[in-house]
Amino acid sequence: MDYRLTDEQSLIAETVREFAETRVRPFVREWDEAQSFPAELFAEMGELGLMGVMIPEEYGGVGLGPLELSTVMEELGRVDPSVALAVAAHNGLCVGHIAVGANEEQKQRYFPKLATGEWVGCWGLTEPQAGSDAAGTQTRAEWNEERNGWILNGAKTFNTNGARAHVAVVLAVTTPGLGTKGISAFIVEAGTPGYRVGRKEDKLGMRASDTVELILEDCFVPAENLLGERDLGFVDALKVLDRGRISIGALSVGIAQGALEAALEYAQERHQFGRPIASFEAIRAKLARMAAGTRTARDMVYRAARLRADDKPFKLEASMGKLFASEVGMFVAEEAVQIFGGYGYVKDYPVEKFFRDAKLCTIGEGTSEVQRLVISRQLLAS
Numbered sequence: 001m002d003y004r005l006t007d008e009q010s011l012i013a014e015t016v017r018e019f020a021e022t023r024v025r026p027f028v029r030e031w032d033e034a035q036s037f038p039a040e041l042f043a044e045m046g047e048l049g050l051m052g053v054m055i056p057e058e059y060g061g062v063g064l065g066p067l068e069l070s071t072v073m074e075e076l077g078r079v080d081p082s083v084a085l086a087v088a089a090h091n092g093l094c095v096g097h098i099a100v101g102a103n104e105e106q107k108q109r110y111f112p113k114l115a116t117g118e119w120v121g122c123w124g125l126t127e128p129q130a131g132s133d134a135a136g137t138q139t140r141a142e143w144n145e146e147r148n149g150w151i152l153n154g155a156k157t158f159n160t161n162g163a164r165a166h167v168a169v170v171l172a173v174t175t176p177g178l179g180t181k182g183i184s185a186f187i188v189e190a191g192t193p194g195y196r197v198g199r200k201e202d203k204l205g206m207r208a209s210d211t212v213e214l215i216l217e218d219c220f221v222p223a224e225n226l227l228g229e230r231d232l233g234f235v236d237a238l239k240v241l242d243r244g245r246i247s248i249g250a251l252s253v254g255i256a257q258g259a260l261e262a263a264l265e266y267a268q269e270r271h272q273f274g275r276p277i278a279s280f281e282a283i284r285a286k287l288a289r290m291a292a293g294t295r296t297a298r299d300m301v302y303r304a305a306r307l308r309a310d311d312k313p314f315k316l317e318a319s320m321g322k323l324f325a326s327e328v329g330m331f332v333a334e335e336a337v338q339i340f341g342g343y344g345y346v347k348d349y350p351v352e353k354f355f356r357d358a359k360l361c362t363i364g365e366g367t368s369e370v371q372r373l374v375i376s377r378q379l380l381a382s
């Protein structure tokens with residue numbers, strides 16, 4: 001299978017790399033410390049097409065595919081994984097769920113503004129009692145005949161982009177007692193009475209990407225904002241997650257690449273015992289393992305993206321790619337810190353941030369343990 005970049009994909013990679021180097025890299029530390037990046041960055045990324053990578057051109061997007069989205073994720077992740085996470089949640093989760101479930105009117109209403117970055121999207125599946133196990137979802141949506149809509153009550157935790165999202169896709173129980181077979185998805189617009197942003201998490205890494213609680217209190221959502229079929233919201237969410245895992249895998253590859261590049265440069269500059277530390281066998285072996293892991297992770301993630309682009313089954317490869325790449329991201333970032341020695345432990349160099357950021361990729365969109373469950377179920381067909 002050939003999943004190397006075409007000329008067009010290479011051009012996208014170059015464009016995003018330049019954007020990341022000039023518009024993001026100079027501010028990485030500042031944004032990490034501020035736990036935020038300027039909202040205007042979304043609009044700038046929208047102008048470049050990064051907010052609507054897979055939204056069809058007829059709705060204002062750039063109409064590209066999963067390989068190109070992976071390239072975007074990798075290039076942003078190589079410089080600032082937080083910005084990449086925000087773009088992943090917007091494109092992969094919010095836009096991704098709308099793409100899976102929306103009718104024509106919903107696409108026309110939401111895609112054009114989401115594609116330009118005028119509107120930012122978030123996605124709420126996780127709840128305090130429902131993390132890996134969505135069957136524990138407690139947010140309720142009750143039909144109100146008189147008002148011709150749904151009344152939502154509950155809370156969603158860990159919503160990436162939630163603090164400034166204009167559009168949230170949230171999952172809520174519509175038929176109690178059926179577990180994941182009684183959950184539906186709804187599009188909720190910011191400003192809807194009863195919808196509000198709660199606590200913002202103070203995180204280990206990915207700090208510039210906001211992660212908040214979303215609270216729904218007697219929040220009325222009109223009938224036309226049901227996304228997809230009633231009670232099939234979680235079935236659609238699984239499709240969204242399968243696709244999203246390719247993005248998180250690609251983001252992890254970007255983290256590994258960024259940490260590897262920093263370590264390569266530092267190992268050649270830093271002298272101890274009268275020579276560059278890169279001349280020591282122990283450091284060379286680390287660099288070799290880091291490079292081989294990064295390359296293999298990239299191959300696995302792009303393989304999943306290629307399968308998806310070709311409309312072939314990709315669930316197994318997406319989970320394998322996400323599992324492997326996220327753990328490689330962690331490994332490479334940790335080894336990079338080690339190569340930097342004490343300087344790896346302080347904020348003057350980028351590797352401590354890669355180390356903190358990488359951890360999220362082994363947790364979000366299905367933990368490593370959940371990926372192993374998905375993979376083994378695919379292998380054993382049960």
Ligand SMILES: Cc1cc2nc3c(=O)[nH]c(=O)nc-3n(C[C@H](O)[C@H](O)[C@H](O)COP(=O)(O)OP(=O)(O)OC[C@H]3O[C@@H](n4cnc5c(N)ncnc54)[C@H](O)[C@@H]3O)c2cc1C
Nearest residue numbers: 123124125126131132158159160211363364365366367369
């Ligand atoms: C920064 C950040 C951003 C996020 N963004 C979003 C978002 O935008 N939208 C959203 O909906 N969610 C988001 N999440 C939530 C994320 O997807 C969940 O944290 C994740 O799915 C795990 O759920 P949990 O935290 O409740 O852990 P739990 O499910 O409680 O898991 C705890 C531990 O138990 C393990 N475990 C659980 N079940 C099993 C099992 N069956 N077998 C073996 N081990 C198991 C897990 O692997 C983990 O190690 C985000 C989380 C973070 C930290």
